Amino acid sequence: MHVTPAEETAIAILAWLANEPELLGRFLALTGTDPASLRHAAADPGFLAGVVDFLMGHEPTLLSFCEATGTPPEQVVRTHAVLSGPDNSGDF
Structure with a gap:
């Protein structure tokens, strides 16, 4: 199974x-x-979009995740856009 960069970020959040x-x-x-x-559930792109949406819904939690994992906030924003977008392709 091929995991896209956006899915990798969502799985890291989970x-x-x-x-x-x-x-x-x-x-x-x-x-x-x-x-x-x-x-x-983690195999479902819709669920992964919900994971990212949960994180994006509270900036202090987003920043805590980014600090703990060394993930740039912009990467989470891109992931959210990709997974919540119209085609849900998962690619950046």
Whole structure:
């Protein structure tokens, strides 16, 4: 399975959330997803778009992710645009 750069960033966000129990709990509550189904859900581009959208919805959380992972905020913004865009191709 080919993983695009945008999908890689979204998966990195999900991995980071997994280590942030309070944020993960809020994300799971908002999405209605349970921890056991996260791995399966991560294969869905729509779910990955939701992960990025969750991060983009709160600037302090976005900046915490970027600082912790060394990811430029612009990369997250591009990822959000790609995964939430009309074709959801996942490519930058």
